[in-house]
Amino acid sequence: MTETNTDREAERRAFLASAGLADARRAPLPGDASTRRYERLFPADGPSLMLMDQVAAAESPPADPTWSPERRRAEGWNAVARLSAGRIEAFVAVAAHLRAVGLSAPDMKAVDAPTGLAVLEDFGETVFARVIEDGQDETPLYLAAVEALARLHAAGAPSTLSGPAGDWPLQTYDQTALQGGADLFVEWLPRLRPDLSFDEAAIAAWREAWAPVVAEGAGGASVMAHRDYHAENLIWLPEREGPARVGMIDFQDAVLAHPSWDLHSLLQDARRDVSRELEAEALDRYFAVAEVSDRAAFLRGYAGLAALNEARILGVFARLIARDGKPRYASFMPRMWAHLNRNLEKPGxxxxxxxxxxxxPAETRR
Structure with missing residues (x-):
C-alpha cells in the first residue's frame, strides 16, 4: 500500500515526539534532485537541529556486495552505481567514520532507520558556495577542503562502516559502476538533443574508448570517497580547527574509489566556476599533504575520471530535464561541457x- 502524505506526517510527528522534539518549530528546506527531504527544527531550548526524511521504499534497492554485475543491472540503477538508495543507516555509518578520523560530519541526535528518519546536528547556513557569494575569500576554504580529503585518505577505508543504526558496507566504485555512469551520456543526451544519435556500433566504440579510464579508476580504488564533494555540500565551520573546519553533508553514497575522485568533484564543479589557478593551487596543496608516489600518474587518473564524471553528469542533467521536467539543470550543462572539452585534450x-x-562535433559541445 502506498504511504500517503498524511501517514508520513504522522510518522514524522511520532518520531519527533520520541526524540523529545514534539514542540519544536519546523521549517522545511528546499528540495534537490534526490528523494530525500530536510526540515530545520527549532526546539524551545538549545540549538537548531535537522530532520532528515528518506523513505527507503522510494528508490530501487542498494547493491548487495555479493551481487554480480548482471544481477546489479537487473535490480536497477542504485545497484549498478552502488548508491545507498538513501538508506539512513548508510548516512549514519559514514558520519560515524568521518567523525572518528577527526573530520566534521553531523552528530546523530536520534535515528529510526526502518522508518527512514533521523535528527542531526545542524551545521548552519555557512555553505561554501553561499559564503563565497557573500564575499569571503574562496582560497582558504578550498585549501581546507583539500586538506580534509588528505586526512580522510590517510585514515584508511574499512570494508564495513559501523554506526548507531547498524553496519554498512563500503563497496568499490568498480568497473560496472564507472561504465554505467558514463553510459548515462549515450542513453540520455539523444533524448534531450534530437540532433544526437548513437547506434549500437557507436555505443560499442564508446565503451571501448572509456575502457582504460574505467580500468584505472577501478584498479586505483583505495580510499573512501565522499562521492558528492563540492561547494554546495561543504559547510564552513571556522570555530573548529584544521580539516574539521570543513563540515560535510550528503555523503551517504560513499564508496571505495580512486583518490582523485573527490578532488575533481570539488575543483571541476558543475554548479560554480573554480579558476584554473585555484585548481592548480589546490592540487599542489593535496600533493604537499598527501602521500602520492607518482604525481604524473595521479594527474592522468584525475583527468580521465574527471572527464568520465562530466560525461556522467551531462547524462544525469539530460535525464533530469527530459524525463523529470527540471529545466533549471540546463544552466549547468555549459560548464560541464567546458570541463569535459578541456580534459579531452589531456594525455590518455x-x-x-x-x-x-x-x-x-565540437560546435555542439557547449
Missing part, C-alpha cells in the same frame, strides 16, 4: 576525444 584520453570528434 585520445581515444575518447576521437569518439567525441566523430559523434559529438
Amino acid at each position: 584520453l585520445e581515444g575518447v576525444a576521437r569518439w567525441f570528434d566523430r559523434h559529438v
Whole structure:
C-alpha cells in the first residue's frame, strides 16, 4: 500500500515526539534532485537541529556486495552505481567514520532507520558556495577542503562502516559502476538533443574508448570517497580547527574509489566556476599533504575520471530535464561541457576525444 502524505506526517510527528522534539518549530528546506527531504527544527531550548526524511521504499534497492554485475543491472540503477538508495543507516555509518578520523560530519541526535528518519546536528547556513557569494575569500576554504580529503585518505577505508543504526558496507566504485555512469551520456543526451544519435556500433566504440579510464579508476580504488564533494555540500565551520573546519553533508553514497575522485568533484564543479589557478593551487596543496608516489600518474587518473564524471553528469542533467521536467539543470550543462572539452585534450584520453570528434562535433559541445 502506498504511504500517503498524511501517514508520513504522522510518522514524522511520532518520531519527533520520541526524540523529545514534539514542540519544536519546523521549517522545511528546499528540495534537490534526490528523494530525500530536510526540515530545520527549532526546539524551545538549545540549538537548531535537522530532520532528515528518506523513505527507503522510494528508490530501487542498494547493491548487495555479493551481487554480480548482471544481477546489479537487473535490480536497477542504485545497484549498478552502488548508491545507498538513501538508506539512513548508510548516512549514519559514514558520519560515524568521518567523525572518528577527526573530520566534521553531523552528530546523530536520534535515528529510526526502518522508518527512514533521523535528527542531526545542524551545521548552519555557512555553505561554501553561499559564503563565497557573500564575499569571503574562496582560497582558504578550498585549501581546507583539500586538506580534509588528505586526512580522510590517510585514515584508511574499512570494508564495513559501523554506526548507531547498524553496519554498512563500503563497496568499490568498480568497473560496472564507472561504465554505467558514463553510459548515462549515450542513453540520455539523444533524448534531450534530437540532433544526437548513437547506434549500437557507436555505443560499442564508446565503451571501448572509456575502457582504460574505467580500468584505472577501478584498479586505483583505495580510499573512501565522499562521492558528492563540492561547494554546495561543504559547510564552513571556522570555530573548529584544521580539516574539521570543513563540515560535510550528503555523503551517504560513499564508496571505495580512486583518490582523485573527490578532488575533481570539488575543483571541476558543475554548479560554480573554480579558476584554473585555484585548481592548480589546490592540487599542489593535496600533493604537499598527501602521500602520492607518482604525481604524473595521479594527474592522468584525475583527468580521465574527471572527464568520465562530466560525461556522467551531462547524462544525469539530460535525464533530469527530459524525463523529470527540471529545466533549471540546463544552466549547468555549459560548464560541464567546458570541463569535459578541456580534459579531452589531456594525455590518455585520445581515444575518447576521437569518439567525441566523430559523434559529438565540437560546435555542439557547449
